[in-house]
Amino acid sequence: MKDSLTTRVLVTGGAGFLGSHLCDTLLAAGHDVLCVDNFYTGTKRNIAHLLGNPRFELSRHDVTFPLYVEVDEIFNLACPASPIHYQNDPVQTTKTSVHGAINMLGLAKRLKAKIFQASTSEVYGDPDVHPQPESYWGNVNPIGVRSCYDEGKRCAETLFFDYHRQHRLRIKVARIFNTYGPRMHPNDGRVVSNFIVQALNNEPITLYGDGSQTRSFCYVADLIDGCVRLMRSPDGFTGPVNLGNPVEFTIAELAELVIELTGSRSQIVKKPLPADDPQQRKPSTELAEKELGWRAATPLREGLKPTIAYFEALLTELGAAASRNK
Numbered sequence: 001m002k003d004s005l006t007t008r009v010l011v012t013g014g015a016g017f018l019g020s021h022l023c024d025t026l027l028a029a030g031h032d033v034l035c036v037d038n039f040y041t042g043t044k045r046n047i048a049h050l051l052g053n054p055r056f057e058l059s060r061h062d063v064t065f066p067l068y069v070e071v072d073e074i075f076n077l078a079c080p081a082s083p084i085h086y087q088n089d090p091v092q093t094t095k096t097s098v099h100g101a102i103n104m105l106g107l108a109k110r111l112k113a114k115i116f117q118a119s120t121s122e123v124y125g126d127p128d129v130h131p132q133p134e135s136y137w138g139n140v141n142p143i144g145v146r147s148c149y150d151e152g153k154r155c156a157e158t159l160f161f162d163y164h165r166q167h168r169l170r171i172k173v174a175r176i177f178n179t180y181g182p183r184m185h186p187n188d189g190r191v192v193s194n195f196i197v198q199a200l201n202n203e204p205i206t207l208y209g210d211g212s213q214t215r216s217f218c219y220v221a222d223l224i225d226g227c228v229r230l231m232r233s234p235d236g237f238t239g240p241v242n243l244g245n246p247v248e249f250t251i252a253e254l255a256e257l258v259i260e261l262t263g264s265r266s267q268i269v270k271k272p273l274p275a276d277d278p279q280q281r282k283p284s285t286e287l288a289e290k291e292l293g294w295r296a297a298t299p300l301r302e303g304l305k306p307t308i309a310y311f312e313a314l315l316t317e318l319g320a321a322a323s324r325n326k
């Protein structure tokens with residue numbers, strides 16, 4: 001039986017980087033959490049500390065197949081998020097975004113549940129407007145190697161808004177910008193995890209292009225706070241709303257900061273830019289500030305410290321496991 005004061009929340013992709021932090025936050029707020037994941041990029045390590053919690057439940061399931069559960073709210077995060085992972089099986093990536101959205105929206109419709117979609121700044125493609133406001137429609141290549149992710153997420157947004165218009169579903173769409181923090185995947189090729197792992201191993205730090213391309217980096221705790229505020233916002237506010245940190249750094253500046261904070265002996269080496277890699281990416285966060293009273297608060301230097309500590313512990317653990325298996 002449902003305790004009438006408790007909200008039962010489904011988190012798809014709950015064993016991933018962002019999903020596992022969201023599960024932590026929801027449980028700490030007193031909710032029951034059902035974490036659904038197919039462990040494509042997520043890992044049990046991210047949620048191992050929650051397995052004994054009676055309010056936490058884990059289910060192995062692929063969101064491209066229908067799911068029959070009873071919940072009050074849905075956070076739909078299931079989708080590989082880094083180019084290495086989403087390009088590994090691009091057809092499955094599009095299916096996860098599109099079929100996954102259809103299945104979760106169908107569930108929300110049946111249950112009259114509120115539903116959140118983890119969309120992405122990639123819906124803006126290689127933007128020719130800077131910073132990107134939510135009103136910008138984007139500049140996306142529909143047939144490139146990143147399209148499975150970008151177009152999949154764009155189609156998911158379309159589905160969310162059509163379910164909202166057609167079936168009056170309560171939807172919340174967040175366009176998440178580059179986020180970093182503990183529990184990122186060590187080999188996902190994302191710039192923050194790449195640089196930290198290379199620096200901790202004293203290996204060369206690979207800079208794609210000349211390093212002058214800029215990115216904005218949001219610390220995971222800030223991002224999760226924004227997602228929860230969006231879910232709690234009045235029903236009339238659907239988004240899409242940008243969630244990210246508008247402070248820009250060049251990739252070269254990030255590399256230097258990581259070398260400084262890790263005390264690494266790594267050298268920086270330059271490689272050619274991958275296809276469709278955007279030159280600049282920076283959110284306009286005015287809407288989030290106005291509607292959610294939210295802005296990213298953690299400076300990059302501060303957020304990098306726990307992230308580096310996480311990777312240091314992880315690499316030690318993996319190194320110890322590898323030598324045990326020799």
Ligand SMILES: NC(=O)c1ccc[n+]([C@@H]2O[C@H](COP(=O)([O-])OP(=O)(O)OC[C@H]3O[C@@H](n4cnc5c(N)ncnc54)[C@H](O)[C@@H]3O)[C@@H](O)[C@H]2O)c1
Pocket residue numbers: 012013014015016017018019036037038039040041042043061062063064076077078079080081082096100118119120121175176177178179180185
């Ligand atoms: N981290 C970021 O910077 C960022 C930026 C923009 C958008 N997002 C979005 O946020 C969400 C979470 O991203 P993340 O960084 O935590 O990535 P992640 O890869 O760590 O997490 C994604 C999770 O979804 C699971 N998953 C993938 N396909 C699935 C399927 N078919 N069925 C069930 N589970 C599936 C994975 O196993 C993983 O646990 C994604 O939807 C991503 O597109 C993240």
